[in-house]
Amino acid sequence: MTDILVPQGSPGALGLPRPGTGGDPPSVPNVPFPWACCHSVERRSGAGPPGGAILPAVTEPNHDENHGGALGSRLNWLRAAVLGANDGIVSTAGLVVGVAGATGSRSALLTAGLAGLLAGSMSMAAGEYVSVSTQRDSELAALAVEKRELREQPEAELRELTQMLQTRGLSEEVAREAAEQLTERDALRAHASVELGINPDELTNPWHAAWASFLAFTVGALLPLLAIVLPPGAWRLPVTVVSVLAALVLTGWTSARLGAAAPGRAVVRNVGGGALAMAVTYAAGSLLGAVGV
Numbered sequence: 001m002t003d004i005l006v007p008q009g010s011p012g013a014l015g016l017p018r019p020g021t022g023g024d025p026p027s028v029p030n031v032p033f034p035w036a037c038c039h040s041v042e043r044r045s046g047a048g049p050p051g052g053a054i055l056p057a058v059t060e061p062n063h064d065e066n067h068g069g070a071l072g073s074r075l076n077w078l079r080a081a082v083l084g085a086n087d088g089i090v091s092t093a094g095l096v097v098g099v100a101g102a103t104g105s106r107s108a109l110l111t112a113g114l115a116g117l118l119a120g121s122m123s124m125a126a127g128e129y130v131s132v133s134t135q136r137d138s139e140l141a142a143l144a145v146e147k148r149e150l151r152e153q154p155e156a157e158l159r160e161l162t163q164m165l166q167t168r169g170l171s172e173e174v175a176r177e178a179a180e181q182l183t184e185r186d187a188l189r190a191h192a193s194v195e196l197g198i199n200p201d202e203l204t205n206p207w208h209a210a211w212a213s214f215l216a217f218t219v220g221a222l223l224p225l226l227a228i229v230l231p232p233g234a235w236r237l238p239v240t241v242v243s244v245l246a247a248l249v250l251t252g253w254t255s256a257r258l259g260a261a262a263p264g265r266a267v268v269r270n271v272g273g274g275a276l277a278m279a280v281t282y283a284a285g286s287l288l289g290a291v292g293v
Contacts, residue, residue: 086251088220093244094277096228101285113225125214132206
């Protein structure tokens with residue numbers, strides 16, 4: 001095994017991974033490109049400290065920890081799904097409870113709840129599609145500009161990449177060689193990752209986002225809808241309120257845990273907001289029912 005002499009300010013000295021580790025740089029968490037390409041940067045002249053330390057070459061990962069961005073992406077999607085379901089629960093519960101305050105007709109409750117479910121889910125899907133489509137268009141436009149600049153002024157882009165790597169803690173020499181290696185491997189990917197924070201292979205898909213929002217809202221809305229129409233007349237409101245509050249406890253706790261926050265406060269906010277929405281709409285429905293509207 002060959003020892004590598006790593007200078008101060010090099011990837012190894014900065015805590016960046018050496019060849020074969022496959023990890024992201026712990027000291028540079030905001031740079032999502034493969035730092036392993038920098039592994040050949042080493043001291044080529046002179047020997048021994050000061051300024052360097054003898055480090056054994058590493059050829060195998062020493063742990064199984066997931067360092068990629070896939071986990072964070074999955075958590076973001078899961079958090080969005082939980083929040084979409086939460087919207088479905090609260091909005092549909094407020095609607096059917098308000099109608100229940102005005103009338104006890106099962107057909108009226110079913111019609112109102114189903115209309116609210118469809119309107120809400122379609123609105124969520126359409127809004128998500130438009131939002132994510134805009135984001136994707138912006139990403140594609142930025143990548144097109146970067147591709148043109150790399151074609152027309154490669155040296156300027158190489159200097160820019162070097163400077164951006166220096167701002168992340170690399171010395172000028174190491175940053176220059178890292179930029180050269182990244183450019184040789186895939187210049188567009190390197191600039192997209194460092195400069196734009198974009199992975200060209202993982203652009204957001206508006207259809208996926210739209211379907212996810214539609215399904216999440218629908219699943220959440222089904223709970224209050226079924227709770228208000230299935231039980232006998234005298235039990236409809238109590239069953240709906242208890243079911244909705246229990247579901248809000250679950251979604252509040254889940255969203256807080258996914259966001260690495262304390263669940264207690266999130267649960268209280270979630271349950272309080274849902275309870276307030278049902279109270280307001282029930283009061284409004286009861287008032288309208290009492291005046292015969």
